Amino acid sequence: MKARTGEEPDPTLRARGPDEEATRPLPRAQGEGAPGTDGSDRLPRPGPPPSVQVGRYLLLRPLGAGGMGVVYAAYDPDLDRKVALKLLRPDGHADSEVGRARLLREAQAMARISHPHVIPVFDVGVWGAQVFLAMELIDGGTLGQWLKQAPRSWREVLDVYLAAGRGLVAAHAVGLVHRDFKPANVLVDGRGRVCVTDFGLARQVGTTPGDEDTTETLGPGELLGERRMLDAPLTATGAVMGTPNYMSPEQVMGAGPDASTDQFSFCAALYYALYGQRPFDTERMQALRSPSDLSGPRAPSIVEPPHEARVPAWVRQAVMRGLSLRPQDRYPTLSALLDALGQEQRRARKRRALVVAGVGAMGLALGAGALYQRSQVCAGSDALMAEVWGPSQRQRVEQAFLATGSPLAAGMTERVAKALDAYASAWSRQHTEACEATRVSGTQPEALRVERVVCLERRRNDARAVVELLATADRPLVEKALTPVNALPALGECADVAALGEQQRLPEEPAKRAEVERLEARLSEVKVLVDGGRLTQAAEKLAPLVTGVQATGYAPLMARLHLQQGWMREQLGASAEAAVSLRQAAFDAEAGRADRLKVLILNRLLYVEEGLKHFEQADVWSGLADATLRRMGGDAALEAEVRINQGNLASAKGDLSRARALFDEAQARAESVLPAGHPLRARITFLQGGLATRMGDKARGVALLTRALAQTEAAVGPLHPDTARRHDALSWALRETGDAAQALTHARAAVEIRKTLLGARTLPVAEGLDEVGMCLLELGRYDEALRVYEEALAMKQQVAPGEETLQYSHDGVGQALLGLGRAKDAIAPLRRAVGYTSLPDETLADSGFALAKALWDAGEPGPARQEAEAARVRYVRATREPRAAEVARWLEAHPAPP
Numbered sequence: 095m096k097a098r099t100g101e102e103p104d105p106t107l108r109a110r111g112p113d114e115e116a117t118r119p120l121p122r123a124q125g126e127g128a129p130g131t132d133g134s135d136r137l138p139r140p141g142p143p144p145s146v147q148v149g150r151y152l153l154l155r156p157l158g159a160g161g162m163g164v165v166y167a168a169y170d171p172d173l174d175r176k177v178a179l180k181l182l183r184p185d186g187h188a189d190s191e192v193g194r195a196r197l198l199r200e201a202q203a204m205a206r207i208s209h210p211h212v213i214p215v216f217d218v219g220v221w222g223a224q225v226f227l228a229m230e231l232i233d234g235g236t237l238g239q240w241l242k243q244a245p246r247s248w249r250e251v252l253d254v255y256l257a258a259g260r261g262l263v264a265a266h267a268v269g270l271v272h273r274d275f276k277p278a279n280v281l282v283d284g285r286g287r288v289c290v291t292d293f294g295l296a297r298q299v300g301t302t303p304g305d306e307d308t309t310e311t312l313g314p315g316e317l318l319g320e321r322r323m324l325d326a327p328l329t330a331t332g333a334v335m336g337t338p339n340y341m342s343p344e345q346v347m348g349a350g351p352d353a354s355t356d357q358f359s360f361c362a363a364l365y366y367a368l369y370g371q372r373p374f375d376t377e378r379m380q381a382l383r384s385p386s387d388l389s390g391p392r393a394p395s396i397v398e399p400p401h402e403a404r405v406p407a408w409v410r411q412a413v414m415r416g417l418s419l420r421p422q423d424r425y426p427t428l429s430a431l432l433d434a435l436g437q438e439q440r441r442a443r444k445r446r447a448l449v450v451a452g453v454g455a456m457g458l459a460l461g462a463g464a465l466y467q468r469s470q471v472c473a474g475s476d477a478l479m480a481e482v483w484g485p486s487q488r489q490r491v492e493q494a495f496l497a498t499g500s501p502l503a504a505g506m507t508e509r510v511a512k513a514l515d516a517y518a519s520a521w522s523r524q525h526t527e528a529c530e531a532t533r534v535s536g537t538q539p540e541a542l543r544v545e546r547v548v549c550l551e552r553r554r555n556d557a558r559a560v561v562e563l564l565a566t567a568d569r570p571l572v573e574k575a576l577t578p579v580n581a582l583p584a585l586g587e588c589a590d591v592a593a594l595g596e597q598q599r600l601p602e603e604p605a606k607r608a609e610v611e612r613l614e615a616r617l618s619e620v621k622v623l624v625d626g627g628r629l630t631q632a633a634e635k636l637a638p639l640v641t642g643v644q645a646t647g648y649a650p651l652m653a654r655l656h657l658q659q660g661w662m663r664e665q666l667g668a669s670a671e672a673a674v675s676l677r678q679a680a681f682d683a684e685a686g687r688a689d690r691l692k693v694l695i696l697n698r699l700l701y702v703e704e705g706l707k708h709f710e711q712a713d714v715w716s717g718l719a720d721a722t723l724r725r726m727g728g729d730a731a732l733e734a735e736v737r738i739n740q741g742n743l744a745s746a747k748g749d750l751s752r753a754r755a756l757f758d759e760a761q762a763r764a765e766s767v768l769p770a771g772h773p774l775r776a777r778i779t780f781l782q783g784g785l786a787t788r789m790g791d792k793a794r795g796v797a798l799l800t801r802a803l804a805q806t807e808a809a810v811g812p813l814h815p816d817t818a819r820r821h822d823a824l825s826w827a828l829r830e831t832g833d834a835a836q837a838l839t840h841a842r843a844a845v846e847i848r849k850t851l852l853g854a855r856t857l858p859v860a861e862g863l864d865e866v867g868m869c870l871l872e873l874g875r876y877d878e879a880l881r882v883y884e885e886a887l888a889m890k891q892q893v894a895p896g897e898e899t900l901q902y903s904h905d906g907v908g909q910a911l912l913g914l915g916r917a918k919d920a921i922a923p924l925r926r927a928v929g930y931t932s933l934p935d936e937t938l939a940d941s942g943f944a945l946a947k948a949l950w951d952a953g954e955p956g957p958a959r960q961e962a963e964a965a966r967v968r969y970v971r972a973t974r975e976p977r978a979a980e981v982a983r984w985l986e987a988h989p990a991p992p
Contacts, residue, residue, distance in 0.1 A: 148168070148179060148181065148221045148226050149217075149219050149221055149226065150170065150171065150172055151168040151169065151170055151177065151179050151226070151228060152168060152169045152171065153166045153167075153168050153179065154166065154167040154168055154169060154176075155167055157178065163180045163181055163182050163227075164180070164181050165178055165179070165180050165181075166178070166179045166180075166181065167179075167231060168228070170216075170228070176231045177216060177228045177229060177230065177231050178228070178229045178230065178231045178232065179226055179227070179228050179229075180226065180227040180229065181221070181224055181225075181226045181227075182224045182225050182226075207261075207264050207265050207268055207270070208264075209260070209261055209264035210287070210289075211257050211258060211260050211261030211264070211288055211289055211290060212261045212264055212265065212289060212290050212291075213229050213230055213232070213281065213289045213290070213291040214229065214230050215227065215228070215229055216228045216229060216230070229291070230289075232281045232283050232287075232289060233283050233284050234281055234282050234283035234284050234287075235281070235282065236277060236278050236279075236280065236281060236282070237254065237258065237277040237278075237280035237281070237282055237288070237363075238276075238277035238278055239282075240254070240282040241277065241367055246367075248368055248404065248405045248406070248409065251364070251367045251368055252364075252368075252409065252435060252436075254280075254282065254286075254288050255360070255363070255364045255367065255435075256432055256435060256436050257288035258275075258280045258288050258289075258290055258360075259360055259428060259431070259432045259435075260432065261288070261289065261290035262275060262290060262356050262360065262428055263427075263428050263429050263432065265290070265293070265356075266353045266356070266427070266428060266429075270293070271351040271352060271353055271355055271356050272290065272293060272356050272359075273336060273345070273351050273355060273356070273359075274292065274336055274337055274340075274359070275290070275340065275356050275359040275360050275363065276337050276339070276340045276359065276363055277363055277367070278292075279291055279292040336359075337359075338376045338379070338380055339362065339366075339372060339376055340358075340359040340362045340363055341358075341359065341379065341380075342354070342355045342358035342359060342421075343358075343379065343382055343388060343394070343419050343420075344421060345358075346379055346380055346382045347382050347383060347384060347385070347387075352421070353427060353428055354421040354424050355421075356428060357416050357424050357425060357427075357428045357431055358416065358417060358418075358421075358424065360416065360428065360431070361373075361413045361414075361416030361417045361431070362374075362417060364413055365399070365413050365417065368399070368403065368405050368409070368413070369399045369400060369403050369405070371397070371400070372397070373396050373397055373417055374394050374395065374396055374397060374417075375394055375395075378392060378393070378394040379394045382394070388419050388420065393419075394419065396414060396417045396418075396419070398414075399413075399414075408434075409435060411434075412425075412431060412434040412435045413435075415431075415434075416431050425762075425765070425766060426758075426761065426762040426765055426766075427762050429762070430730070430762045430763065430765065430766035431766070433728065433730040433763065433766045433767065434730075434766045434767065436728075472526055472529035472530050472533055472534065473526075475521075475522040475523075475525040475526045475529070476522045478522075478525065478554065479518045479521050479522050479525075479554065479557075480518075482518070482554055482557050482558045482561060483514050483515075483517075483518045483557060483561055487561050487565070488511055490565040491507065491510065491511070491561065491564045491565050491567070492507045492511075494564065494565050494566060494567040495507045495510075495564075495567050495572050495575075498567060498568055498569045498572050499569070500569045500572045500573070500851075501813050501850050501851060502572050502573060502811060502813055502814060502851070503572055505811040505813075506572050506573075506575050506576070506810075506811070509575075509576060509809075509810070509811070510564060510575050510576060510579055513576065513579045513580065514557070514560075514561070514579060517557060517579075517582055517585075518557070520585050521550060521553060521554065521557070521585060524546075524550060524585055524588060524589060525547065525550050528543055528546035528547055528550065528588075529543065529547070531543065546588050546589065549587060549588035550585070550588045552583075552614060552618075553582070553583055553585055553587075553588060555614070555615045555618050556582055556583055556618045556621075556622075557582060558618075559615075559618040559619045559621070559622045560578045560579055560582060560622050562619075563578060563619075563622045563623065563626050563628075564578075564579075570627060571626050571627065571628070573814065573815055573851075574626065574627055575626075576773060576809075576810065577625050577626065577627075578622045578625035578626045580772070580773065580774070581621075581622075581625045584690075584729075584731060584732075586729075587690060598648065598649050598650060598685070598686040598687060598688075600648070601646070601648065606646065609642070609646060610646050610648050610651055613639060613642055613643050613646065613651060614651060614654070616635065616639055617639065617643075617651070617654050617655060617658060619635060620632050620635050620636045620639070620658050621654075621658055623635065624658055624661055624662050624665065627665075629662055629665055629666055632658070632662055633662060636655075636658060636659065636662070639655065640655065643655045648686070649682045649683070649685040649686030649688070650682070650683065650686035650688040650691060652679075652682040652686075653679045653680075653682035653683035653686060653688060653691055653692070653695065654679075654691065655679075656675045656676065656678045656679035656682060657675075657676065657679040657691075657694070657695050657698070659675040659679075660672045660673070660674075660675030660676035660678075660679055660695075660698065660699075660702070661676075661698055663675060664698070664701075664702050669702050669705055669706050670706065672702050673699065673702050673703060673706065673708075676695055676698055676699040676702060677699065679695045679699075680692060680695045680696055680699060680715075680718075683695055689722050689725060689726045690726065690729065690732065692722055693719050693722050693723055693726070693729075693732055693736065694732070696715045696716075696718055696719040696722070696736075697719055697732075697735055697736050697739055699715045700712050700715045700716050700719065700736075700739045700740070700743065701739045701742075703715060704739065704742060704743045704746055707746075709743065709746070709747055712743050713743070716736075716739075716740050716743060719736050720736070723736070730763045730764075730766050730767040731763070731764070731767050731768060733759075733760075733763045734760045734761075734763035734764040734767075734768075734774065734778070735760075735774070737756045737757070737759045737760035737763065738756075738757070738760050738777070738778060738781065740756045741753045741754075741756035741757040741760060741781065741785075742781075744756060745785060745788075750785065750788065750789050753785055754782070754785055754786075754789070757778060757781050757782045757785060758782070760778050761775070761778045761779065761782065764778055770805075770808070771805075771808045771809050772809065773806070773809040773810060773816070775805060775809075776802055776805035776806040776808075776809050776816075776820075777802075779798055779799075779801050779802040779805055780798075780799065780802035780806070780820060780823065782798045782802075783795050783796070783797075783798030783799035783800075783801075783802055783823070783827065784799070784823060784827075786798055787799075787826075787827045787830055792827065792830050792831045793831070795827050795830075796824070796827050796828060796831060799820065799823050799824045799827050800824060802820055802823075803817070803820040803821065803824055806820045812847075813847055813850055813851065814847075815847070815848075815851065817847060818843075818844040818847040818848055818851075818858075818862075819844075821840040821841070821843045821844035821847070822840075822841070822844050822862070822865060824837075824840045825837040825838070825840040825841040825844070825865055825869065826865070828840065829868065829869060829872060834869045834872035834873045835869075835873060837869045837872075838866065838869035838870065838873070841862065841865040841866045841868075841869050842866055844862050844865070845859060845862040845863060845866060848862055855889050855892065855893065856889075856893060857889075857890065857893050857894050857897075857899070859889065860885075860886045860887075860889035860890045860893070860894075860899075860903070861886070861899060861902075863882050863883070863885060863886035863889070864883070864886050864902045864903060864906060866882050867879045867882040867883040867886065867903075867906045867910070868906070870882060870910075871906070871909055871910060871913065874913070876910045876911075876913035876914045877910075877914070879906065879909075879910040879913070880907065880910035880911065880914065882906075883903050883906035883907045883910055884907060886903045886906070887900065887903035887904065887906075887907060890903055898930050898932065898933060900926075900930075901926075901927050901930040901933055901937070901941070902927075902937075904923045904924070904926045904927040904941075905923070905924065905927035905937075905940065905941045905944070907920075907923040908920040908921075908922075908923035908924035908927060908941070908944060908945070908948065909924075909944055911923070911948075912924075912944055912947060912948050912951075917947075917948045917949075917951035917952045918948075918952045920944070920945075920948040921945065921948050921949060921952060924941055924942075924944050924945035924948055925945060927941035927945075928941045928942050928945055928961075934972065935968040935969070935971045935972040936968070936969065936972040936974055936977075938965075938968055939965040939966075939968035939969045939972065939974070939977065939981075940965075942961050942962075942964050942965035942968065943961075943962060943965040943977075943981055943984075945961045946958045946959070946960075946961035946962035946965060946981075946984075947984075949961060950988055955988070955990065955991050956990070956991075958988070959985060959988065959990055962981055962984060962985055962988075963981075963985065965981050966978050966981040966982060966985070969981060
């Protein structure tokens with residue numbers, strides 16, 4: 095049944111106001127032609143009168159007008175529903191073909207996105223010479239109107255913009271950028287649903303300006319044909335499309351659009367909504383012509399928000415980064431920006447949800463035991479944390495580090511102190527906030543305060559265990575001192591009270607609760623011992639706890655027990671047993687509804703199963719980790735760690751493209767929440783560089799590995815074992831590019847680090863000399879290479895007799911002798927190298943082919959050909975076809991004697 099027109103609500107799909115400028119083309123540069131215009135600076139003339147039929151749709155009344163078209167409320171009799179019908183503006187201007195193309199572009203763009211925060215497209219068609227677009231009818235108005243209807247708190251504003259941002263992320267996921275995000279292009283209905291619309295400027299990511307800057311006449315038949323409009327030219331030559339108050343610098347300068355363009359516009363709109371002023375001078379921004387203008391005297395600048403604005407610093411920092419003038423200084427993805435903006439909001443929403451369930455506050459407070467009793471006064475947070483990490487503890491740790499005599503001691507003391515200072519400061523801040531929210535502002539019920547304080551007291555115990563471990567440091571612990579510090583549980587968990595409330599409740603009986611708390615503290619001590627590499631001591635502490643933990647029946651505690659059992663077994667090389675323990679830990683965490691702990695366990699399990707080559711099982715744990723993260727609402731730091739192991743799994747399975755995407759996502763997540771000097775960011779860059787080299791992108795590999803080296807030096811210092819490993823990797827990658835001279839510099843740097851840390855005659859030093867020798871061989875410096883390999887061989891025979899690592903030094907000696915023309919002398923070391931049959935085929939093939947050449951030069955053609963054929967077969971097995979072909983050519987050139 096058709097609805098009467100008079101009963102229609104009055105939704106507005108597109109309104110004009112001081113905050114909702116029309117999209118217009120802007121001149122790209124002087125001398126490139128007249129500025130284009132689509133006439134959007136004036137209101138369109140009325141379109142078809144109400145009751146006109148457009149296709150199968152009956153127009154009811156106009157709702158609003160934009161630069162390209164008029165929007166009507168319409169009725170669809172076939173499906174008995176009301177729709178919003180957008181009809182190309184019928185004023186007959188010269189660019190009507192462009193307008194039709196743009197409307198079809200909008201339809202195609204929106205049809206490719208299925209997301210609750212993007213307006214769905216129902217239909218598209220041609221009516222006479224005009225194109226129409228049927229969309230969902232929104233009972234509401236634009237975001238700009240919503241902002242003006244009533245005063246909005248920063249939390250309300252941020253919630254709405256986060257929803258709109260998720261719609262943009264959905265567009266980016268299918269390869270589209272909006273290019274004209276602004277409040278006028280976001281709708282908010284009466285129930286608060288937020289939808290992004292007006293995708294008329296949407297373009298595929300990577301489209302260059304030249305791809306779209308040519309007007310092309312298209313007829314209706316071609317518009318609806320097989321041609322993909324998203325790839326068709328659209329804008330008049332010399333024009334740049336966008337809305338001045340929200341356009342990014344690169345958009346003004348006519349660069350091809352990417353997701354960073356939308357990120358800037360999103361932040362420009364959010365800035366205005368939060369602070370009531372524009373973030374930049376629009377005239378200066380529009381005067382940009384080339385990247386060099388960004389640093390000139392007339393360069394635009396981003397205005398710092400007013401100090402009196404009651405908007406948190408973390409929101410301001412995220413918005414200002416998104417408004418960086420250069421795309422590379424913004425967040426790597428819009429999703430990463432939303433993570434930075436949204437984590438506190440997610441926690442706040444969960445806390446508000448828990449307020450409804452605040453019954454039983456007194457019972458919970460009484461049962462929280464000593465943990466709660468020590469944390470009652472808002473002003474005492476700093477003093478509480480100083481009991482764990484204060485001047486006396488700092489002095490103990492420094493003295494312990496320096497007493498080891500490690501060259502790393504002074505620098506690592508400073509780094510550890512800085513990290514613990516930051517953790518202690520964050521703990522005190524959260525502890526004070528938890529107290530004040532109840533005792534001062536009255537915005538939080540007592541039950542919620544107690545949940546947060548108990549969680550924070552657990553984290554304080556974790557920090558205490560780390561400090562106690564560091565105060566007993568030896569040289570090995572000094573090297574990895576940052577590992578237990580960086581492994582401290584995230585304090586954000588304690589602000590996520592809803593998640594805490596979802597976990598299995600602690601026992602109500604005070605004695606049982608106290609026992610759980612005691613065992614939790616003991617398990618914290620075990621954890622830091624495992625993280626610090628003291629596995630024997632950890633095993634001794636863990637064994638007496640097993641029976642007591644199981645007796646509590648408290649599932650989260652049992653999950654932590656099995657997690658430490660499993661990870662300790664993995665570190666000891668018992669991977670199969672580790673997998674069994676970790677699987678049980680995952681089941682316990684699920685039973686205890688401890689989602690974050692469960693993801694930590696699943697990530698360790700993924701790592702172990704991948705190492706065992708159990709790829710199918712690893713895929714299962716990977717998928718379950720993703721599902722749990724979605725249920726949690728995301729956690730950027732934890733997601734980064736999961737993506738690392740998922741990337742390693744994809745790499746092990748040979749899916750290198752997926753591995754690259756996962757490592758890139760890991761880096762984006764890490765960059766959104768971790769400081770620049772965090773070791774995890776250096777590790778991800780290292781993985782990206784190694785993978786790029788493996789994929790044949792050697793230049794990118796070297797660039798990433800160079801960056802990883804710099805990040806690692808910043809994180810742990812220039813004399814750390816991790817830094818030596820980065821030098822090793824960079825040496826290898828540079829040799830792959832043919833730059834053996836630069837590779838030699840890094841190989842020698844790695845050796846010097848190890849000599850400083852370990853002494854001159856140790857196995858790691860000898861193995862580093864092998865890499866130095868390899869560089870010298872490739873440079874043709876055979877005399878030097880021979881001396882280096884002989885030194886490495888003598889060192890290994892002393893410290894690691896019988897080890898397979900001897901093979902590489904035997905091979906190097908033989909290769910150097912062969913290069914010097916001493917073929918007979920080369921035969922013996924090369925035969926010894928080929929004799930290590932448990933090593934990979936490619937390694938043995940390299941030695942075998944060298945042996946074949948030595949035998950031939952020594953006058954033994956028969957054995958030479960036998961060794962060459964064996965090397966060819968090994969190369970084939972190793973899927974090194976180019977090398978196999980090289981051996982085959984050598985055999986053809988060296989026929990058997992008659």
